[in-house]
Amino acid sequence: MAAKSPPGSPSKDYEKINLTEPNTPVENGAVPVAANDDGGVNLKPKISLLNGCTVIIGSIIGSGIFVSPKGVVGGCGSVGLSLIVWIACGLFSMIGAYCYAELGTAIVRSGADYAYIFEAFGPFLAFLRLWVECMIVRPCSLAIVALTFAYYVIEPLFPGCEQPDTAVRLLAAVCIVILTIINMYDVKWATRVQDVFTYAKVGALILIIITGFVQLGKGHYEHFLDPFKGTETDVGKVSMAFYSGLFAYNGWNYLNYVIEELKDPYRNLPRAIWISCTLVIVVYAFTNVAYFTTVSPQGIIDSPAVAVMFSQKLYGVMWWIMPIFVALSTFGGVNGILFTTARLFFVGAREGHMPQVLNMVSINRLTPAPAALFMGLTSLVYLCSSDMYALINYVGFVNWLAIGLSVVSLLYFRWKRPEMNRPIKVHLVWPIIYTLASIFLVILPFYASPVETAMGCAIIATGIPVYLICVKWTNKPKAFLRFWNSFTIVTQKDIISNIQQLHPDDTETSVGCPRGAKGGLEPSNHQPIRRMMGH
Numbered sequence: 250m251a252a253k254s255p256p257g258s259p260s261k262d263y264e265k266i267n268l269t270e271p272n273t274p275v276e277n278g279a280v281p282v283a284a285n286d287d288g289g290v291n292l293k294p295k296i297s298l299l300n301g302c303t304v305i306i307g308s309i310i311g312s313g314i315f316v317s318p319k320g321v322v323g324g325c326g327s328v329g330l331s332l333i334v335w336i337a338c339g340l341f342s343m344i345g346a347y348c349y350a351e352l353g354t355a356i357v358r359s360g361a362d363y364a365y366i367f368e369a370f371g372p373f374l375a376f377l378r379l380w381v382e383c384m385i386v387r388p389c390s391l392a393i394v395a396l397t398f399a400y401y402v403i404e405p406l407f408p409g410c411e412q413p414d415t416a417v418r419l420l421a422a423v424c425i426v427i428l429t430i431i432n433m434y435d436v437k438w439a440t441r442v443q444d445v446f447t448y449a450k451v452g453a454l455i456l457i458i459i460t461g462f463v464q465l466g467k468g469h470y471e472h473f474l475d476p477f478k479g480t481e482t483d484v485g486k487v488s489m490a491f492y493s494g495l496f497a498y499n500g501w502n503y504l505n506y507v508i509e510e511l512k513d514p515y516r517n518l519p520r521a522i523w524i525s526c527t528l529v530i531v532v533y534a535f536t537n538v539a540y541f542t543t544v545s546p547q548g549i550i551d552s553p554a555v556a557v558m559f560s561q562k563l564y565g566v567m568w569w570i571m572p573i574f575v576a577l578s579t580f581g582g583v584n585g586i587l588f589t590t591a592r593l594f595f596v597g598a599r600e601g602h603m604p605q606v607l608n609m610v611s612i613n614r615l616t617p618a619p620a621a622l623f624m625g626l627t628s629l630v631y632l633c634s635s636d637m638y639a640l641i642n643y644v645g646f647v648n649w650l651a652i653g654l655s656v657v658s659l660l661y662f663r664w665k666r667p668e669m670n671r672p673i674k675v676h677l678v679w680p681i682i683y684t685l686a687s688i689f690l691v692i693l694p695f696y697a698s699p700v701e702t703a704m705g706c707a708i709i710a711t712g713i714p715v716y717l718i719c720v721k722w723t724n725k726p727k728a729f730l731r732f733w734n735s736f737t738i739v740t741q742k743d744i745i746s747n748i749q750q751l752h753p754d755d756t757e758t759s760v761g762c763p764r765g766a767k768g769g770l771e772p773s774n775h776q777p778i779r780r781m782m783g784h
Contacts, residue, residue, distance in 0.1 A: 311394060318493075318497070324481060328478075335494055350673050386648070398424050398579035429621055436616055461538055488693055497533070653688065660684070
C-alpha cells in the first residue's frame with residue numbers, strides 16, 4: 250500500500266528527516282527540526298510498569314464478566330465445573346502470556362502477533378493477519394465495545410425500557426471521537442485514561458466480591474452445597490464453555506503491541522504479564538463465586554446482564570451504580586483497543602503493508618497520530634453498520650490462529666536461531682502444550698459453526714489480491730506513485746492542521762511544515778522487522 254515517491258518529487262521534505270541545523274531555511278519554505286540522538290523521530294518509551302499492568306488488565310476486563318458469563322455456565326451446567334473452567338482458562342492464558350514474554354523480549358518490536366509471524370514466516374502471512382485484524386476485527390470490536398458503553402450509560406435513564414438506538418449510537422460515536430483525540434494528543438494522557446478506568450473496573454469487581462463474601466457470611470451458599478449438580482457431559486458443550494471463558498481473557502497479549510514504548514521491556518514486560526494475569530484470574534474466580542451467592546446457574550443463563558441483576562437484588566435504590574461501572578469498564582476497553590491498534594497500524598505501515606502516512610509520528614507529541622485517527626474513523630464507519638456482530642463471528646477463529654502461529658514461531662526460532670538473544674527462555678513443554686490447544690481452538694469453530702467459519706476464510710482470502718497488487722507489485726506506474734505521494738502529503742497536512750488546533754501553544758517547528766507551523770509529522774526511523782536480525 251505504501252508507495253515510493255517518484256524522483257524529483259517536491260514532497261521530499263515531508264517524507265525524509267532533514268538533518269540540517271535548526272531554523273535553517275529549506276526548500277518550499279519549510280523549517281526543519283533538529284534530529285534526535287538516534288537520528289530521527291520515534292515513538293518514545295513512556296509506559297511504566299504500572300501503565301503496562303493497566304494496559305493488560307484494562308484490555309482483558311471488558312463488559313463480559315459484568316454482563317453475562319452465561320456462555321461458561323451454559324456449557325458447563327454446574328457451579329463447580331464453571332469455576333474450574335474459569336480458572337483453567339486463566340491458567341491457559343498465562344501459559345500463552347509466558348510464551349509471549351520470551352517473544353517480546355527477544356523481538357522488541359511493537360505489533361505482537363504481526364511482528365512475530367512476519368519474522369518467522371514472512372510478509373504474506375503477516376499481511377493477512379494485519380488485513381483481517383485492522384480492517385475488520387479491531388474496528389468492529391471497538392465499535393461494539395463503544396456501543397456497550399453507550400448502552401449502559403443510558404440504562405439508568407430507561408430502566409426496563411428499550412434504549413433509543415440513535416441515542417446509543419451517537420453516544421458511542423462521541424466516546425470514540427474523544428478517545429481518538431486523546432490518543433492523538435499524548436501517550437501520557439492515553440495511559441492515564443487507561444489507568445483511571447482500569448482502577449474503576451477493578452473497583453467494581455472488588456465491590457461485587459465483597460458483597461459476595463457478605464452473602465456467604467449470611468448463609469447464602471446453597472448453590473455450593475452440591476457444586477457439580479447438573480454437570481454437562483457433552484464434550485462439545487464443555488469445549489464451547491472453555492472457548493467462551495478464553496474470550497473473556499482476551500487481551501493478555503496487548504502490551505506486546507506497544508512494547509517499543511515500554512520502559513525497560515526486558516524487566517517490565519514479564520512483570521506486567523505475571524502481575525496482570527494473576528490478578529485477573531483471582532478476580533474473575535471470586536466474582537463468579539459472588540454471583541452464585543445470589544443468582545442461580547439458570548438465572549445467570551437467562552440474564553442478559555448478570556451484574557445488573559445482582560445489583561438490583563442487593564443494592565436497592567443504588568442498583569444503578571452497576572450499569573455505570575460497566576460503562577466505565579467499557580470506556581477503558583475502548584481506549585485500550587484504540588491505543589494498541591494504532592501501534593499495529595503504525596508497524597504495518599512501517600513494513601510497507603499499509604499507507605505510508607500511517608507511519609508518521611507527531612514530532613512534538615511523539616504519537617502515531619495518523620494511525621490513531623485512521624482507527625477512530627474506521628470504527629465510526631462500522632458504527633453505522635448493523636452487520637458488525639456477524640463480521641466478528643465470521644473471523645473470531647483468526648485470533649487463535651494468529652496467537653497459535655506466534656507461539657509456533659517461538660518453536661521455529663528455537664530450531665532455526667538457537668543463538669538468538671533471549672532474556673527470558675521458557676521450557677519447551679509450555680509452547681508445545683499451547684500450540685496443541687490452539688490447534689483445537691482453531692478447528693472447533695469449523696465443527697460448531699461451519700458456515701460462519703467458511704465465511705471468515707473467504708474474508709481472509711480477500712487480502713490475497715490486495716497483497717499482490719499493493720505490496721508485492723513493486724513496479725507500479727509513475728502516475729500511481731505520484732497520486733499516492735500527493736495523497737500522503739494532503740493527508741499529512743490535514744493532520745498537522747488538526748494537531749495544531751489540539752495544542753496551539755507548542756512552539757517547536759517541524760520538518761516539512763510550512764514556515765510558522767507548530768506541529769508536524771515525520772516517518773518513524775525504526776528498522777523494519779525484516780532487517781532487524783540481519784535479514
